[in-house]
Amino acid sequence: MNIHQLDARRLLCPLPVIRTQDRVKALQPGDVLQVTCTDPGVKNDIPAWCRINGHEIEDISEQDDEIIITIKVGDIS
Amino acid sequence: MSTQRKAVSLISGGFDSMLATKTIMEQGIHVEGINFFTGFCVEGHTHAIRKKDKEKPKRNNALWVAEQLGIKMHIVDVIEEYKDIVINPSHGYGQNLNPCLDCKGFMVKKALQWIQENDFDFIITGEVIGQRPMSQRKDTMPVIARESGAGDLLLRPLCAKNLPETLPEREGWVDRDKLHDFSGRSRKPQMALAAEFGIEEWAQPAGGCCFLTDAAYSKKLADMWQTRGEKRYELDDIMMLKVGRHVRPRPHFKLIIGREEGENNFMQGYRKQFVSLKTVSHAGPLALIDGDNMSDEDIQLAASIVARFSQGKAADEVELELRSKEGTSTTMKVAPMLADDMPEEWYL
Numbered sequence: 375m376n377i378h379q380l381d382a383r384r385l386l387c388p389l390p391v392i393r394t395q396d397r398v399k400a401l402q403p404g405d406v407l408q409v410t411c412t413d414p415g416v417k418n419d420i421p422a423w424c425r426i427n428g429h430e431i432e433d434i435s436e437q438d439d440e441i442i443i444t445i446k447v448g449d450i451s
Numbered sequence: 452m453s454t455q456r457k458a459v460s461l462i463s464g465g466f467d468s469m470l471a472t473k474t475i476m477e478q479g480i481h482v483e484g485i486n487f488f489t490g491f492c493v494e495g496h497t498h499a500i501r502k503k504d505k506e507k508p509k510r511n512n513a514l515w516v517a518e519q520l521g522i523k524m525h526i527v528d529v530i531e532e533y534k535d536i537v538i539n540p541s542h543g544y545g546q547n548l549n550p551c552l553d554c555k556g557f558m559v560k561k562a563l564q565w566i567q568e569n570d571f572d573f574i575i576t577g578e579v580i581g582q583r584p585m586s587q588r589k590d591t592m593p594v595i596a597r598e599s600g601a602g603d604l605l606l607r608p609l610c611a612k613n614l615p616e617t618l619p620e621r622e623g624w625v626d627r628d629k630l631h632d633f634s635g636r637s638r639k640p641q642m643a644l645a646a647e648f649g650i651e652e653w654a655q656p657a658g659g660c661c662f663l664t665d666a667a668y669s670k671k672l673a674d675m676w677q678t679r680g681e682k683r684y685e686l687d688d689i690m691m692l693k694v695g696r697h698v699r700p701r702p703h704f705k706l707i708i709g710r711e712e713g714e715n716n717f718m719q720g721y722r723k724q725f726v727s728l729k730t731v732s733h734a735g736p737l738a739l740i741d742g743d744n745m746s747d748e749d750i751q752l753a754a755s756i757v758a759r760f761s762q763g764k765a766a767d768e769v770e771l772e773l774r775s776k777e778g779t780s781t782t783m784k785v786a787p788m789l790a791d792d793m794p795e796e797w798y799l
């Protein structure tokens with residue numbers, strides 16, 4: 375398992391979702407991706423995208439104006 | 452065993468694409484959704500900017516539709532390629548700067564590329580004949596199929612019976628009898644179909660799926676192109692057109708004045724790209740100056756306009772901070788402009 379980071383700060387939805395999607399494509403099942411965002415819309419959109427596409431949200435935390443979403447890549451083909 | 456056929460569905464997040472997708476899923480086809488982000492989409496952005504909208508629950512309707520239907524969803528960034536569609540539409544614009552016919556052709560073409568790369572069989576859309584004045588007419592629907600290169604791989608389940616047979620129908624992958632013959636603006640057949648599917652909730656984005664259909668937005672975009680002397684834009688430009696009140700008191704500059712806290716906060720992030728003004732003696736908006744070669748007189752004029760939108764508008768004098776792109780600032784005092792002195796045509 376590898377932990378990866380993605381900086382999606384200052385991007386507005388749906389761009390953080392698109393960047394997450396494109397990044398996840400290159401990862402392996404079980405890998406973890408931490409996405410740092412500033413648009414609060416991601417709190418709905420990234421979990422929705424994960425539910426649809428079979429990935430798991432491990433954590434959503436907020437620090438100052440930043441939102442960090444931790445995703446575990448699912449086993450999808 | 453017969454091959455499992457696969458279709459990709461263009462999902463805008465609206466009602467029609469939801470019903471079209473469900474119609475094909477019911478026929479045992481594996482469907483996944485695709486949604487193109489052009490930069491002009493109504494989804495997202497503005498919800499995130501304006502504070503008053505922040506309290507409302509936000510959702511991306513395309514993702515929401517996919518979740519309701521239980522299908523996968525692919526969102527594709529087409530910002531760069533889409534510029535050519537907006538700038539040089541071969542079929543021209545609709546009522547505003549919406550190049551709907553070229554836009555639909557472009558999206559179907561991108562979907563065609565996608566099915567070729569992902570080994571899918573055909574494309575579906577929620578188009579209905581006669582529903583939109585430009586792109587959804589009986590004579591323009593074949594244009595989309597032809598110019599996109601999709602030809603008879605493009606199936607419109609909601610009005611397929613009014614159109615020539617497509618490959619998926621001829622091959623028997625889908626049963627033409629179970630497709631629909633909707634036409635025109637009436638929503639009744641859609642409502643009946645939703646009831647049949649047990650769909651009780653759907654999104655109907657007000658005013659269409661993109662900002663280019665909006666008259667006020669298009670006016671600002673046209674003004675931007677005219678001032679630049681050429682049709683050109685970057686993502687930041689088209690985002691800024693969604694934010695603030697735009698006032699052009701002189702041909703060579705305009706002001707973008709925040710209308711509320713959310714917009715002011717968003718605009719803060721652009722202070723390195725624009726000279727900015729902010730009232731300090733009174734509560735008031737942040738304003739960005741979009742233009743070059745500003746004389747002292749221009750700055751005074753800009754400041755008095757910004758002061759007019761502050762709580763000091765009735766005061767004799769308002770103090771403002773003028774900040775350069777590099778971050779150096781000076782303060783200045785001006786008399787707020789009177790409402791009567793602001794001609795209507797300054798407002799974009």
Ligand code: SF4
Binds near residue numbers: 550659
């Ligand atoms: S409304 Fe906008 S997104 Fe929809 S077809 Fe027209 S130009 Fe394209």
